[in-house]
Amino acid sequence: MTTSTSSKRTVIDYTTIDPFFNFKLGKVCHNMANTPLEEHTHPNGIEITYFVRGEQVYTIDQTSYTIKSDEMFITFPNELHSSGQHPKDKSLFYYLIIDKDLISKLLFDPLESKHLLDSLLQIENRVFKVSTTLASLFEELLSYSTSSSPYIKTRIHALLNHILLTIAETNQAHISYEDTSMPEVLSYIEQHLDENITLEHLAQIANLSEGRFKTKFRQDIGMPPREYILREKIKRAKELLEDDVLSITDISYMLSFSSSQYFSTVFKRFTSISPLEYRLNLQNAPNL
Numbered sequence: 634m635t636t637s638t639s640s641k642r643t644v645i646d647y648t649t650i651d652p653f654f655n656f657k658l659g660k661v662c663h664n665m666a667n668t669p670l671e672e673h674t675h676p677n678g679i680e681i682t683y684f685v686r687g688e689q690v691y692t693i694d695q696t697s698y699t700i701k702s703d704e705m706f707i708t709f710p711n712e713l714h715s716s717g718q719h720p721k722d723k724s725l726f727y728y729l730i731i732d733k734d735l736i737s738k739l740l741f742d743p744l745e746s747k748h749l750l751d752s753l754l755q756i757e758n759r760v761f762k763v764s765t766t767l768a769s770l771f772e773e774l775l776s777y778s779t780s781s782s783p784y785i786k787t788r789i790h791a792l793l794n795h796i797l798l799t800i801a802e803t804n805q806a807h808i809s810y811e812d813t814s815m816p817e818v819l820s821y822i823e824q825h826l827d828e829n830i831t832l833e834h835l836a837q838i839a840n841l842s843e844g845r846f847k848t849k850f851r852q853d854i855g856m857p858p859r860e861y862i863l864r865e866k867i868k869r870a871k872e873l874l875e876d877d878v879l880s881i882t883d884i885s886y887m888l889s890f891s892s893s894q895y896f897s898t899v900f901k902r903f904t905s906i907s908p909l910e911y912r913l914n915l916q917n918a919p920n921l
Contacts, residue, residue, distance in 0.1 A: 666902060679736070688855070705763045
C-alpha cells in the first residue's frame with residue numbers, strides 16, 4: 634500500500650500467491666486531482682477499471698472517454714492509453730489487469746474460456762454501466778491476498794471467474810442507462826450556476842423528498858448532486874478564465890462561491906492546479 638496526502642493506493646500481484654494467477658488488482662482513492670496519467674500499455678493484458686465514485690477522462694488513440702461511478706472502462710492488450718491532458722480526478726476506483734492467456738484457460742471448459750476471452754476482447758462500448766455489487770466482489774478478492782484459508786487458491790479462482798463472467802454478461806445485455814429521469818434538474822443547474830443552488834429546491838423540481846432525490850441523483854448521474862454542481866461550476870470557471878478582463882475574484886463571485894480562496898481550493902481539487910495557473914497555461918499555450 635502507498636499513501637500520500639492526496640492519494641491512497643493498494644495493489645496486489647496474485648502471482649505471489651500462485652504463478653497461475655497472472656493478474657493484478659488495485660484499489661485507488663484520489664482525495665483531490667493529481668497530475669495526468671501518462672501514456673502506457675499492458676503487454677498481453679486486458680485492463681478493466683471500475684469507478685465507485687467520482688469521474689475520470691481516459692484517452693485511447695486521441696479519443697476521450699468519460700467514466701463515472703458504477704461504470705466500467707476497458708482497454709485491450711498493447712493498447713496505448715492515458716488520461717491525456719486531464720488530471721487524475723478526485724475518485725475511488727478498482728482496476729484489474731489480467732493476462733489474456735490466463736483468461737483462455739480460466740474456466741472448466743476450454744471452449745467456455747475461449748468464449749469468455751472473445752467476449753471481453755470484442756467489447757465495443759469502452760464505457761458501460763455494471764452492477765454495483767462489483768465493488769464488494771473486488772474488495773473480497775483483495776481480502777483473499779492476506780487470507781490463511783487452506784482453500785484460498787480455489788476461492789480466488791472462483792471469485793475471479795464470477796467477476797469476469799459478470800462483466801462479460803452485463804456488457805452483452807446492452808442495458809441502456811442513458812435516461813437520467815431528471816432532465817429538468819440538470820437543465821436548472823446549467824442555467825443557475827451563478828446562484829447558490831440548494832438541494833431542497835432541486836428535490837422540489839424532481840418531485841422527490843430530499844433524501845430520495847440525493848439517492849436517485851447519484852444512481853442516475855453517477856455522483857452526489859453537490860459534487861455535480863461543483864464540477865459544473867468549475868467547467869464554467871474554465872470558460873470564464875479565458876477572458877483576461879475578469880479577475881479570479883470576479884469569477885468566484887459570479888459563480889456564487891463564498892470567497893476567492895474557497896473557489897481556488899475547489900478548482901484545484903478538481904483540476905490539480907489553481908485558477909491562476911490554469912489562466913497562465915492558457916496564455917502560454919502555443920497558437921495552432
